[in-house]
Amino acid sequence: MQGNIHLLMATALAVLMARVVWRDLAERTISNRLNLAVAVLAPVSWWSAGLSPWPDIALQIGVATLVFLFFAGAFAVGMMGGGDVKLLTALALWRVPLLPGEPSFAPLLALLTIMALAGGLLTLVMLVLHRRSGAPGKPEIPYGLAIAVGALAAYGERYLNQYG
Helix, strand or coil: CHHHHHHHHHHHHHHHHHHHHHHHHHHCCCCHHHHHHHHHHHHHHHHHCCCCHHHHHHHHHHHHHHHHHHHHHHHHCCCCCHHHHHHHHHHHCCCCCCCCCCCCCHHHHHHHHHHHHHHHHHHHHHHHHHHHHCCCCCCCCCCHHHHHHHHHHHHHHHHHCCCC
16 A cells, blocks of 8 residues: 555656746746645655654654755855755655665665756756857756756656666
């Protein structure tokens, strides 16, 4: 039963990430409602993963707090948008069922790594497009796309990798 619920939550997360990409590409913003929806579904993922309130859920909240503080610093120096920070914090609350021997926060580390790589590539593409268009100023980078790619790759890998 919990496995089915977790698959349902993974599907809901994929739909929310598709909405994040759509909104960020179209409007260069990630709504608070989308971020809230991602965060509100996290406790269901905790339950479906069988997490205990102490120390598992407390640790999950603690890690999400650290993610928020780190990326809030990036926001403070103008490196990231507020919606991106809130989305990363909400995603840090998610917990996927662990595979035997997998470190507890491997999916979050994978999300951040893939997000950084996708974000770097996205930034290069946006810089080239911006320069070709001759528009003044700096380009706006829809970083929600990179975050969504990282989330889908990290949290969906269990369902997409038939050899895993």
